[in-house]
Amino acid sequence: MSETPAKVAARAVDVSKVYGTGDSATTALDTVTLDIHSGTLTAIMGPSGSGKSTLMHVFAGLDTATSGSVSIGDTDITHLDDDALTLLRRRHLGFVFQAFNLVPTLSVLGNVTLPFELDGRKPSTDELAWVRVLLGRLGIGMLEERRPHELSGGQQQRVAIARALAMRPQLIFADEPTGNLDSKSSREVLGLLRDLTREYQQTVVLVTHDPVAASHADRVIFIADGAIAHDVGASDAKTLSDIILNLEVAS
Numbered sequence: 001m002s003e004t005p006a007k008v009a010a011r012a013v014d015v016s017k018v019y020g021t022g023d024s025a026t027t028a029l030d031t032v033t034l035d036i037h038s039g040t041l042t043a044i045m046g047p048s049g050s051g052k053s054t055l056m057h058v059f060a061g062l063d064t065a066t067s068g069s070v071s072i073g074d075t076d077i078t079h080l081d082d083d084a085l086t087l088l089r090r091r092h093l094g095f096v097f098q099a100f101n102l103v104p105t106l107s108v109l110g111n112v113t114l115p116f117e118l119d120g121r122k123p124s125t126d127e128l129a130w131v132r133v134l135l136g137r138l139g140i141g142m143l144e145e146r147r148p149h150e151l152s153g154g155q156q157q158r159v160a161i162a163r164a165l166a167m168r169p170q171l172i173f174a175d176e177p178t179g180n181l182d183s184k185s186s187r188e189v190l191g192l193l194r195d196l197t198r199e200y201q202q203t204v205v206l207v208t209h210d211p212v213a214a215s216h217a218d219r220v221i222f223i224a225d226g227a228i229a230h231d232v233g234a235s236d237a238k239t240l241s242d243i244i245l246n247l248e249v250a251s
C-alpha cells in the first residue's frame with residue numbers, strides 16, 4: 001500500500017538570503033529547500049547566527065529571499081507586495097513570541113479576538129464560540145476578563161497561543177516561546193502546542209535553541225551556517241538525542 005504524501009503547509013525552494021554586499025556580505029541562508037508538513041510541529045534548531053530567524057522571517061514574508069521561492073499553502077509569496085503580505089500574515093499566519101506581546105490595556109478576551117479586529121470585523125458567533133473552546137482547552141477560560149498584568153507568564157503565553165490560533169491560521173510560528181518561562185510552565189506550554197497540532201490539525205513551526213523544547217516536536221530541522229545540516233523525525237529518537245548531545249557539546 002502506498003503512503004499518502006503529506007500535505008505541505010509551507011515550502012521553500014532553493015532559498016538564499018544574503019545581507020549586505022561586497023566584503024561585508026553575510027550569507028544567512030544558503031539554497032535551503034524545505035517542506036513544512038501540515039498538522040505537524042516542526043522545530044528549527046541551530047546555534048546562534050545559524051539562520052533560524054532569517055528562515056522564519058522569509059517563510060512569514062517579513063523578509064524577502066535574495067533568490068529562490070517561498071509558498072504558504074498554494075500561494076507563492078515570493079513576489080507579493082507589502083500589502084498582500086500583510087493581509088496574508090493577518091489571515092493565514094499566527095505568531096507566538098518569547099515576549100508574549102499582549103496588549104496591556106485589553107482583557108484576555110480582547111487580546112485573543114484582536115486578530116479579527118485587525119481584520120476590520122467582529123468575530124462571528126461561531127468564531128467566538130471557537131475562541132472560548134480554545135480558552136477552555138488552554139486552561140484560561142475563567143480568566144477572560146483579566147488584563148495581562150494580572151496573569152502569570154505561563155498564563156500570558158497561553159493567551160498568546162489562543163490569539164495565534166483564533167483565526168485558525170494555515171501556519172503558526174512560535175519563536176522561542178518558552179524563553180521567558182520557568183521549566184514547569186515551559187513543559188506545559190510546549191505540551192499544549194504539540195497537543196493542539198494533533199487535536200486541531202494545526203501546523204506549528206517552533207524556532208528554538210532549547211533541545212528540551214525541540215524534543216516535543218514531530219520533526220527537528222537543524223540549521224548550521226545557513227543550510228540544513230540534519231532533518232530528523234521524532235521516530236528517529238536515537239539520532240535526535242545524539243545530534244542534540246553533539247550540539248550541546250559544541251555550544
Ligand SMILES: Nc1ncnc2c1ncn2[C@@H]1O[C@H](COP(=O)(O)OP(=O)(O)OP(=O)(O)O)[C@@H](O)[C@H]1O
Nearest residue numbers: 019020026028046047048049050051052053054055
Ligand atoms: N539585518 C541583518 N543585517 C545583516 N546581517 C544580518 C541581519 N540579520 C541577520 N544577519 C546575519 O545573518 C546570520 C543569521 O542570522 P539569524 O538571526 O537568522 O540567526 P539565528 O540562528 O536566528 O540566531 P539567534 O539564535 O542568535 O537568534 C547571522 O550571521 C547574522 O549576523
